[in-house]
Amino acid sequence: MEFVQYEVENRIAYITLNRPDKRNALNYQVVAELKEAFSQASMDEEAKVVVLKANGAAFCAGADLAYLQQLQKNTYEENLEDSSHLKELFYQIYTLNKVVIAQIEGHAIAGGCGLATVCDFSFTLPEAKFGYTEVRIGFIPAIVKVFLLRKIGEIRSKQLLLTGELIDAQKAVELGLINEISDAENIKSRVNEFAQMLIENNSGQSMAFTKQMIAEVQSKTLEEGLQYAAEMNAKARASEDCQKGIAAFLNKEQVSW
Incomplete structure (x- = not known):
């Protein structure tokens, strides 16, 4: 895979976004590679828990805007197929037969925040920003909305989805979007500690x-x-x-x- 890395260590499958020059933005290929990696993790007998993380300064900046601009030339049917491609990824993570932990070491925006939303647990750095900014560029947070409403309820979802505002990590924890904040020196060990607790006890x-x-x-x-x-x-x-x-x-x- 070109944009996603997969490795297993100590019964943890690490799926790593590796498109740092584009802030790990999502396009058709990235989504396809993530789907492939999560399929591999679901069947991997050596892995009991999955950690989703990213290389570079951002966790994921959402959809690649150049890619979105290109999609405007598509027919409705072509755009529906592309949207279904992302829907399948989110559903796959949400229903995966293994616990998925997001290790967020940079901003998670729009579709990137969607990735964090569908994970079972999320750990982040204090300086990371979160938000569903689609309404600010004339787009809509369509697919993630289905999962966000389940996760934090209607009032809080409306606050995030309709304003498009960016929130800090502490606010994300207060809203129930993120589980825990850890500093840069300790987040890797904290995620590993949490994953090993699940592996050993459950x-x-x-x-x-x-x-x-x-x-x-x-x-x-x-x-x-x-x-x-x-x-x-x-x-x-x-x-x-x-x-x-x-x-x-x-x-x-x-x-x-």
Whole structure:
């Protein structure tokens, strides 16, 4: 891949945006390579947790504006295909069978902020800025809106999406967009520490089931959601990981995940 790097270390799959000269801006190829990398991570038996990060001064500046300008010559059908390409990436990350952690060491703007939004956890530097600035260039934050409403609710989403304002890391934490702030010297070790906590303490299968349920249950009615939960509960009880975990607990043994 030209713009995305993939490596696994200590059961963590690192997916790294590597287009620093363009502030890791998104175009069709970058999105395609990210989709390929996340597909690889989902099937990689050596990786239990995924970390998304970036080389250079910016995490991701959103859509490549030169690319957007080029797309204005496209037909509606061509633009729909391109939009669906990004939609598939966001959905892939949001529903991936492994926990995804964003390690944000620079500004995350527009589509770049969207990438942070669909990750399960986000760690950032204090100087990073966040925002969905699409309305300021006559565009719309269409796809990310679906995920942002789920993540922080309507009032807070409107504040960000309709104003297009940039917010600092502390404000992003207060709004529930980001989990934690860490300084430049410690963010890598902090993300690694958090990832290793998940790896060592939790069943990968249980985290996958839980993440799947969080994604699906919100679109169901109360009765449908409870029925779905009961079915997943029954399914989990029969799983190898559940049997292993309960046996270890009853025998006062340390379970190895």
